[in-house]
Amino acid sequence: MEVKVESKPEVTIVEPKDIYLEPGELGAILELIVKDKDGKVQDYRKLKSKSFVQQFMQLLHAQFAEIGSSIASTYQIRDTSNALKNARAYSGNFRADAGAGVVTHGIRVGTGGGGPTVADYALQTPIAHGVAAGNLQYSAMTFGAPAWDATTSQFTLTRVLANGSGGAITVNEIGLYVSGFDGGIRYFMTIRDVIAGGIAVANGASLTVNYRIQGVV
Amino acid sequence: MKATLSVARFNAKGKLFEEIIQPSKSFVRAFIQILYVQHSFLSTATFDTGNTSRSATSGQNNLKASTPGGHASIDADAQVLKRGDLFGIQVGTGVLAPAPTDYKLTEITHGQAEGKLIFAGSEVEPPVIANPNVTMLLRRFFNNKSGGVVTVREVGLYVTASDGIIVFFFLVLRDVLEIAVDVANTELLRVQYTLQTTV
Numbered sequence: 001m002e003v004k005v006e007s008k009p010e011v012t013i014v015e016p017k018d019i020y021l022e023p024g025e026l027g028a029i030l031e032l033i034v035k036d037k038d039g040k041v042q043d044y045r046k047l048k049s050k051s052f053v054q055q056f057m058q059l060l061h062a063q064f065a066e067i068g069s070s071i072a073s074t075y076q077i078r079d080t081s082n083a084l085k086n087a088r089a090y091s092g093n094f095r096a097d098a099g100a101g102v103v104t105h106g107i108r109v110g111t112g113g114g115g116p117t118v119a120d121y122a123l124q125t126p127i128a129h130g131v132a133a134g135n136l137q138y139s140a141m142t143f144g145a146p147a148w149d150a151t152t153s154q155f156t157l158t159r160v161l162a163n164g165s166g167g168a169i170t171v172n173e174i175g176l177y178v179s180g181f182d183g184g185i186r187y188f189m190t191i192r193d194v195i196a197g198g199i200a201v202a203n204g205a206s207l208t209v210n211y212r213i214q215g216v217v
Numbered sequence: 218m219k220a221t222l223s224v225a226r227f228n229a230k231g232k233l234f235e236e237i238i239q240p241s242k243s244f245v246r247a248f249i250q251i252l253y254v255q256h257s258f259l260s261t262a263t264f265d266t267g268n269t270s271r272s273a274t275s276g277q278n279n280l281k282a283s284t285p286g287g288h289a290s291i292d293a294d295a296q297v298l299k300r301g302d303l304f305g306i307q308v309g310t311g312v313l314a315p316a317p318t319d320y321k322l323t324e325i326t327h328g329q330a331e332g333k334l335i336f337a338g339s340e341v342e343p344p345v346i347a348n349p350n351v352t353m354l355l356r357r358f359f360n361n362k363s364g365g366v367v368t369v370r371e372v373g374l375y376v377t378a379s380d381g382i383i384v385f386f387f388l389v390l391r392d393v394l395e396i397a398v399d400v401a402n403t404e405l406l407r408v409q410y411t412l413q414t415t416v
Contacts, residue, residue, distance in 0.1 A: 059352055066278065089277050
């Protein structure tokens with residue numbers, strides 16, 4: 001009796017394994033979506049953010065301890081220009097609601113690939129806003145309101161970056177810059193992630209960056 | 218960011234009797250909600266420790282966890298009720314597993330009557346940076362002057378947040394102890410949360 005075993009070629013899309021935080025963890029899930037000029041998804045990445053850098057805990061301390069101006073010099077925090085600042089408790093600490101074209105705060109992207117390390121205070125090589133070669137156009141920040149289920153509470157920070165530079169740009173690093181206060185507004189990086197291999201954004205395409213801040217019971 | 222919980226019991230002379238160390242299980246939803254208002258500069262409805270919905274908004278007083286001792290009242294800012302026992306590290310008798318929607322403990326309150334503990338100030342130490350970790354220690358002592366045993370089964374952290382006018386209190390961390398701690402009369406209880414981020 002002749003037996004034939006045949007295989008049928010099939011092409012499927014394998015969804016990335018879902019990424020979760022552990023119980024008892026507060027962290028961030030990073031989502032990257034590249035769309036072409038017609039809105040078709042060209043690339044999708046989802047990963048666990050690796051790094052709240054030291055400025056996150058330092059700003060949290062300023063709020064937890066309600067650090068005032070008289071003692072702020074004891075607890076200096078390094079801002080995105082690499083200057084130590086006497087940051088203190090402030091209503092605008094952690095503020096990330098940057099408008100279109102504003103790159104002092106909000107989600108930032110860059111081309112640097114080193115680290116991340118706990119002492120990082122800025123992206124290694126930030127990408128500027130604009131349409132010149134190597135630049136991306138930063139949209140206004142948007143925020144998904146808090147939501148929760150039986151185990152997880154979360155909210156989302158989102159920014160869209162459009163490539164009108166004339167050439168492809170590879171984004172290797174993502175960060176979150178927030179405001180703080182030492183008598184004037186200062187800016188501090190609280191999260192930095194490096195994307196292994198980078199993510200390419202073709203001319204005419206856009207990159208949507210979602211940081212989903214989660215707390216898990 | 219993760220947290221480790223330490224609950225230790227001492228006699229009146231400071232001798233350590235026992236210490237329980239366990240991973241903290243729960244950043245509850247109010248922590249996320251207050252981080253949201255700080256990042257977005259928008260408001261969101263958030264349940265305070267009285268289970269009343271408040272329109273939390275960004276504020277200088279948001280996330281305050283350091284307090285004076287119980288019933289101490291520093292009235293430097295008339296907008297802020299700074300009775301020291303109403304926020305900071307808290308202890309309680311509840312045993313239900315933590316859930317994101319938890320808004321309070323079954324509280325052991327400040328005082329010397331039966332079932333109560335004397336609350337010392339709730340402390341926040343500055344962050345310690347040791348690559349790749351950053352840690353921050355929160356600590357509170359409780360003194361049993363009640364005349365009897367007080368059993369602690371849960372611990373948590375209450376912080377402040379504002380609706381733009383008044384400051385309220387919100388549960389941001391809650392843990393049920395794997396082993397309940399019996400604090401005898403005259404004994405001290407030390408509760409510590411160590412928050413840690415790792416790159």
